[in-house]
Structures are given as C-alpha cells and as structure tokens.
Amino acid sequence: MKKTLLTFIALFSLFLLEAQVKIDDLKTPDSPGFQILDISPTSIEKPINPQALGLTLLSQTNNGTGLPSNFAMEVSPYWYFKDSKASIHKYLNIRTDNKPTATMSGILQKLSISMASVYSDTISGSLQAKTNYLSFGIRTNLFTYRLSKQNKYLMGTLEKISNKVVLLKPKEIITDDKESEKKRLESENEILKDQISISTNDVIKKSLNETLEKNNERIQELNEEIVAIEMDAPDTYYNVLKEDKELKSYLKELDAPPLIQIDGAFAYSEAFLNNTFDNKRFNRSGVWANVAINSAGMTAQKANYNFSAVGLVKFINDNVLTDTVNNLFEHQNALDIGIKVDFQIKDFSMAYEHIHRNFSESTGVDSDRNVFIIQYEITDGLYFTGSYGKNFGEVNNLFTLFGINYGFGDSPLTVKQE
Numbered sequence: 001m002k003k004t005l006l007t008f009i010a011l012f013s014l015f016l017l018e019a020q021v022k023i024d025d026l027k028t029p030d031s032p033g034f035q036i037l038d039i040s041p042t043s044i045e046k047p048i049n050p051q052a053l054g055l056t057l058l059s060q061t062n063n064g065t066g067l068p069s070n071f072a073m074e075v076s077p078y079w080y081f082k083d084s085k086a087s088i089h090k091y092l093n094i095r096t097d098n099k100p101t102a103t104m105s106g107i108l109q110k111l112s113i114s115m116a117s118v119y120s121d122t123i124s125g126s127l128q129a130k131t132n133y134l135s136f137g138i139r140t141n142l143f144t145y146r147l148s149k150q151n152k153y154l155m156g157t158l159e160k161i162s163n164k165v166v167l168l169k170p171k172e173i174i175t176d177d178k179e180s181e182k183k184r185l186e187s188e189n190e191i192l193k194d195q196i197s198i199s200t201n202d203v204i205k206k207s208l209n210e211t212l213e214k215n216n217e218r219i220q221e222l223n224e225e226i227v228a229i230e231m232d233a234p235d236t237y238y239n240v241l242k243e244d245k246e247l248k249s250y251l252k253e254l255d256a257p258p259l260i261q262i263d264g265a266f267a268y269s270e271a272f273l274n275n276t277f278d279n280k281r282f283n284r285s286g287v288w289a290n291v292a293i294n295s296a297g298m299t300a301q302k303a304n305y306n307f308s309a310v311g312l313v314k315f316i317n318d319n320v321l322t323d324t325v326n327n328l329f330e331h332q333n334a335l336d337i338g339i340k341v342d343f344q345i346k347d348f349s350m351a352y353e354h355i356h357r358n359f360s361e362s363t364g365v366d367s368d369r370n371v372f373i374i375q376y377e378i379t380d381g382l383y384f385t386g387s388y389g390k391n392f393g394e395v396n397n398l399f400t401l402f403g404i405n406y407g408f409g410d411s412p413l414t415v416k417q418e
Helices: 002-009 148-168 171-198 202-242 245-253
Strands: 020-022 053-061 069-075 101-103 112-120 131-146 260-273 280-294 305-323 328-345 348-359 367-379 382-390 398-408 412-414
Touching: 131 148, 131 280, 148 245, 171 202, 280 328, 305 348
Parallel strands: none
Antiparallel strands: 020 412, 053 069, 053 398, 069 112, 101 131, 112 131, 131 260, 260 280, 280 305, 305 328, 328 348, 348 367, 367 382, 382 398
C-alpha cells in the first residue's frame, strides 16, 4: 500500500529543472463550491497557494445517517497561461530588494476556478433530502503583506534552492563525453574536407571520403544518443531531487505565510431534487473575504510552527425553504461573520472555527457553526482532514467529516531574478 501511494504521489510531487522550481507541493485549498454548501471541512480557509489542479474527495456522516458522495475539482489557470518570464518571486509576492511587501499583484496569479457536485439523501443542515447540488466558484488573493526580514530570508532560501538544483543536475555529466567526441569528430571532418579538396590522388581521396562518411555516421549516432539522454534527463533528475532531504527542507521554507493575507471568493450553486434536471432551482450564492494574520510572518524562520487568526465576512443570497408542506422556497439575504484560530506544528495542524449566520428578513432561522478541524500532511501534496462539530441549521446538524485533499501540477517558475 505504501509503495502504491508513493507511486501515485510521484505524479504531482516536486520537480526542478534548469534552476526552476515547480510549485506543486503546495496544499490545494478547500473548494468554494463546498464552502457555499456548508459541507467543507472548514468554512474559513487560511489563505494558501493554489495548485495547478486539485481534487478533494470527502466522506460525510450526519448523525449516523447515510454517506453521500462528495467531489470537488479546482484549477488555477495561471499555470497554463503564465508568461514565460514568470518567477517564483512574483508568484509568492517576495520583494527582491529586501523591502516590505504590500501588494495586490496576486489577483491573477492566485486565481482559481472550481466546481463541486454533492448528493444529500437526508435533511442535513442547509441541505435538503434526495437532492443533488452543483456549484461553481472562484477565489483569488486580494492583498499580501510581508515584512522585509521575511523577504530577505526567503530570497536566501531561493538562492539555496538554485544552487542545489545546479549541484544536483546530472545532465551535463551524462552528456559531456559524448559532446566532446562529437566536437572532436566535427573538427576532424573540417580537416578531412580540406584534404579531400586539395588531394590529387584518387586512392587517398577515396580513403579520406570513407573516413569522413564514418565520422558523419558516428556524429549522427551521438546526436541521437544525446537527444535520448536529454529526453530521459527529467526522470533521472526527478529521482535525484526526490531523494534529497536538504532540498525538501528548502522547499518547505517557501510555505512560510506572510504576516497579512486577504483572499476573496465567489460561489454559485443550484439544486436538483431527485437528481432530475427538470427539478432545478437556484440554491445559494455568496461572496466573501478571509483576512489572515500569521505569526510565522513576524519572524524570518522556517514555517514549522505557525499560529493564524483568520476572520471571515460573507454575504449570501440564500433560497430558504419556507413551506415544507408545499416545498416552497424564498430568496433571503444572510451575513456570515466568523473567526478561525489555527495552530500548525510541522505537518500537523489543529483549528477551531466559529461562524454566526444572520438572516436579514427571517427571525428564528439564524444559526451558528462551531467546528474543530485537524489536518495531517501524509506526504507532499496529500493531506488528511477531519472535522467534528455543529453545522448551520437546527435539523441533523452534527458535522462529522473525513477527507483526502491532494493537488498536482508541473508548471515551472524560475528561481533566478529577472
């Protein structure tokens, strides 16, 4: 099982080439599509860096009832349409002049688009029985602030990564001998051509031409061998880098969150009673912002320990069930105000979030969400999440959820400063 898991993780684990770093060991955030339906492990997401492609698979139990299947997918377009000169400095909002970072430049770089599909076979919180929910969402980074000392520290880490990549790079070593032989034969051919052009002896000229032909055949073989080596170099290089513990440690340092980060999101969802298209109705939409303050952003050090306080403000347009007999729904506005405290120790984190939902028109339907969350990074890019607590709503609102969250992608960013 362990071997199979590692083989699977290899599809989206770290890979560096030509002094570039692929940001593919960063956690995929919880999809806004899950969050708008109140079934995400956490409704207050700590701002992080999105993957090129991320998937979330969840199994949810509600007061001992059924096990609805939940699925979400999130993609970051930046990795597919980024500029060829895009750098890790710009992506992570790291100033190269060692001054504080105060920027809104992450809006396009951190933009992600998501969709989620959920089926509920019982009334659970805000979900109705025998109903399939389909949702779409977007999220992005609105503002980042890093202290100058953290920028300086991360610049030093990037320099270490670049030096390590060059040190571990095997390509030149593998092809050096063949390149040298190729250059020697090419130089020899130039001499042979001169000798052939001035020679008047047919026997000598024939011998020179035969030598020239053999050299050309060998040069062609060397070209094919060099191309084959270069084609195999990524796999060879990957195996070398994958096992280097020092490089892994440097990459972990890039996870250090900034002092302040603000993310924004929007999501829209529809509901299909009995999983039938003709029964489609609007379910809910929302726009929200998360504001995170991180202790790791106050010091220039590794992100092994971090305490975060994250605030949430969410405006919701909800389609609330107002008549259970006739199955009638009514559009109402609601406001979510919440806070989450999160403490991370290396690969393990635990958090608690509280959110109060207030409806502007109805009385007696306001509710709270109080959830404890634990998360453990099993290996690079693969996370186990568990949540337990009370969800929104008054009916069947026990919230117990276990999930696997993973992300992958292979789009490189240069480490070198342009």
